Amino acid sequence: MSHGTTMPTDSATGEVGDVRRSWLVRRGLLPEAGSQRKLALAGFVNQLGTAAFLAAMPLYALRVIQLPIGQVGLGLGVAAVAGLIAGIPVGHLADRYGPRGIFLLTLLIQMLSMTSLLFAHSFWWFVVAMTVTDLAGSAGGAARGPLIRRLGGDEVPKFRSYLRSVATLASTFGALAAGVVVQIDTGTAYRVLILVNALTFLASAAVLVKLPALKPLPFPRDAGRWVALKDAPYMMFVVLDGVMWIQGEVLTFALPLWVVLHTDAPRWFVGLAIAVNTVLVVFLQMRASRGVKGGTLASQAIRRSGFAFLIGMAVIATASGAPGWAAVVIMMVGVALHTAGELWHAAGSLELRFRLAPAHAQGQYSGVFGMGMGLCYAIAPSLLGLLCITWGTPGWLLMGGIFVASGFAMPYVIQWAGRSRQLADNAD
Structure with a gap:
């Protein structure tokens, strides 16, 4: 005969977890289970890696690739300007062919370009890798918009506000992780961070592939292309x-x-x-x-x-x-x-x-x-x-x-x- 407090069963533990999740949903701290929660999770993982990378990347270029500070600034500027032009045409593709597939493609491109940065040994390699990353990132943001609109349903502002809170939280954790890497300040530490960031794109894609493949909405006949x-x-x-x-x-x-x-x-x-x-x-x-x-x-x-x-x-x-x-x-x-x-x-x-x-x-x-x-x-x-x-x-x-x-x-x-x-x- 056992004495004292009995251990909770798996079903009891599951009920407690369900109650906690239900409370989080009621308080607006967690979306309802389903597509919204998947999109939020993918965004958190993506932003976590991106924030950590952005905070540590200039030092990687300076200390590991050994570029002068002027070339680092120029390379980042070129990549940022190039990234601005990708959103509109890729957003148009997402409207015409469905946003999920286009968004997944941009994540995979970012994974490859981020991985290539591990082998960068010159200014031009750095510029190309960062430019492709920024192009795909801007394109991904444009393709993500229709997903938010369609999955948000009648509560798009509420859902978008939740996604912003999630992104802010992920950015904070990412910055803290970057701080640890900067404190270690070794080539290995910077490369590990870049590799982890590349893997976050793959992890986000693995979550998003479970979303429904939304069909493109019909364009009005009198609507122009742009x-x-x-x-x-x-x-x-x-x-x-x-x-x-x-x-x-x-x-x-x-x-x-x-x-x-x-x-x-x-x-x-x-x-x-x-x-x-x-x-x-x-x-x-x-x-x-x-x-x-x-x-x-x-x-x-x-x-x-x-x-x-x-x-x-x-x-x-x-x-x-x-x-x-x-x-x-x-x-x-x-x-x-x-x-x-x-x-x-x-x-x-x-x-x-x-x-x-x-x-x-x-x-x-x-x-x-x-x-x-x-x-x-x-x-x-x-x-x-x-x-x-x-x-x-x-x-x-x-x-x-x-x-x-x-x-x-x-x-x-x-x-x-x-x-x-x-x-x-x-x-x-």
Whole structure:
């Protein structure tokens, strides 16, 4: 006869696991079992490896391939510019032939190009490997758009917000992994990281192959081939929204330089600020997206975010000259305000990105959207460096004013878009 506590049976353990999963689903921390959860898992694995690679890759090029810093910057610039051109045509292919197969192909290409980087021994090999990787990555993003639209069903904004939280969490873990590799700082460590990143593309493909093969939606007879590029309201939305996405570089690029060069705050505050921002985005993005449905509410959320960015950046700017701990407190308030703006902007942007695009051309529109974001991310360091770091407080206020102006104009652009398409607040 046994005494004391009995061990749980397998069925009991399974019931506990089901209860936990059910609680996570109810709280919005996990999608319902099925295609949405598979797509989220594939995205997490992909972003985990990519974030780790991007953080350590410049040092790999410098220390292992032994390229001069100028060639590293040039190679990455060439790859980034080349990557911008792939999204639109590949997105069009995803619309015409089905998104899953095209997305899987881009993942396999990235796996091969990443593996080839292990054997790079010259500048041109490095450039080719990185260019193919960026081309396939941009193309994959365009092909992923229709998958999100189709699998998200009636809750596309909610699902997209969840995917953003997952990507943010994966990026954090990837950065931590890269930190370990950089600390080890050996050729073997860098090569292992690159190999693991190559394998994450294969792992993501293994998950995505279980998704249903979505048939392409029929194109209207009167629709031209490059409808997204001819859609003037959408192109203006991409421009304004791209400007707003520069906010993503404020905390990761401008703030660290501001802390080190213009304040008496301890340098560890940079890591704390990014950690606080990450935690808030992971846990609050879905909540911030609730109710942001339709063109009117989405554009209002973006307008509201512009004012939050201005106030947050003004607060951060006042930390210059303040004593160390006072500067920490001041900038933490600024980071919190900036993060609130980030949450509102992402909620509105993700809603409009999918609502403004016709379902049959979602891939092509995703390519245009990605190109706009890529261009703005490319100019963000130079712009923020000039305004926020070189000009100081007036530059912070000017950049915040640019965010306000872009956000203020957004509702008018959405009204313009509404006159050229069916964009009701209860749109599909």
